[in-house]
Amino acid sequence: MSTALRCPRLFHFRYVEKVPEPEVMPEARIGKAIHVALEHALQGTPPTEAAAKARADLSDEHELHRYDALTAGVAPFTERINRFRRQRRVLRQFVEYSLAVREDLTPTQFYSGDAFYRGVVDAAYLYDDEHLAVVDHKTGRRVPGTSMRDQLEGYLVLSAAWWKSARTFWLGLHWVAERAVEWSPPVAAAEITDRLAPSVLDNIEAAALAIDDGPRTNPGPWCDRCAYRSLCPASQERWEPVYFDDDDD
Numbered sequence: 001m002s003t004a005l006r007c008p009r010l011f012h013f014r015y016v017e018k019v020p021e022p023e024v025m026p027e028a029r030i031g032k033a034i035h036v037a038l039e040h041a042l043q044g045t046p047p048t049e050a051a052a053k054a055r056a057d058l059s060d061e062h063e064l065h066r067y068d069a070l071t072a073g074v075a076p077f078t079e080r081i082n083r084f085r086r087q088r089r090v091l092r093q094f095v096e097y098s099l100a101v102r103e104d105l106t107p108t109q110f111y112s113g114d115a116f117y118r119g120v121v122d123a124a125y126l127y128d129d130e131h132l133a134v135v136d137h138k139t140g141r142r143v144p145g146t147s148m149r150d151q152l153e154g155y156l157v158l159s160a161a162w163w164k165s166a167r168t169f170w171l172g173l174h175w176v177a178e179r180a181v182e183w184s185p186p187v188a189a190a191e192i193t194d195r196l197a198p199s200v201l202d203n204i205e206a207a208a209l210a211i212d213d214g215p216r217t218n219p220g221p222w223c224d225r226c227a228y229r230s231l232c233p234a235s236q237e238r239w240e241p242v243y244f245d246d247d248d249d
């Protein structure tokens with residue numbers, strides 16, 4: 001949805017024409033490896049071992065250097081989660097959990113033909129009978145006040161459909177490099193139904209309209225992270241190589 005709203009041409013490359021990405025951006029490789037390390041660590045692999053496992057997928061020296069710096073945050077985060085689990089009655093942990101809903105917002109399988117809206121949560125904790133905490137790892141640089149409203153509201157709508165016993169939802173952005181977790185205010189289930197679900201549906205409709213318009217280019221700062229920029233005429237006009245230290249996963 002956010003891809004379609006940001007650049008319909010990118011959406012067409014990726015999801016309509018299914019063009020293999022001509023280049024994988026370094027930040028995407030690093031972000032993926034960090035997610036894998038965190039996934040293993042949250043599932044019980046000792047953090048150093050988890051980091052070493054995911055490191056094997058990288059080879060570039062600069063990327064390895066960045067990866068090593070970021071993985072220093074894996075152990076503290078795991079310890080923080082373990083502390084949370086000791087203090088709260090965590091009924092279940094979900095890691096890299098795929099969620100999907102139908103058009104009427106009832107849950108369905110991620111790859112099911114009737115899946116209307118999908119998302120993958122990095123980690124979620126159902127605790128104290130009626131609370132759900134959802135955590136999203138961010139491996140890019142933390143920008144104070146960053147708005148990820150659309151993405152986070154989408155997670156809330158998916159979560160409310162799947163975890164019906166939860167009455168209150170919390171969303172945490174885990175900034176890996178800063179070793180910080182930024183929590184949203186709690187959101188009640190009723191608010192998700194009454195306010196957020198209609199807003200997410202509106203966004204889906206806007207994204208569908210943007211796609212219907214055809215593969216229109218919409219160049220902007222995001223072109224610097226676009227894996228298809230070598231194929232895109234719009235990017236040739238404005239793009240100059242920029243080396244990033246972060247990602248936008």
Ligand code: SF4
Pocket residue numbers: 007009010217218219220222223226227228229232233234235
């Ligand atoms: S380079 Fe920019 S305009 Fe072209 S497809 Fe990618 S994001 Fe869209």
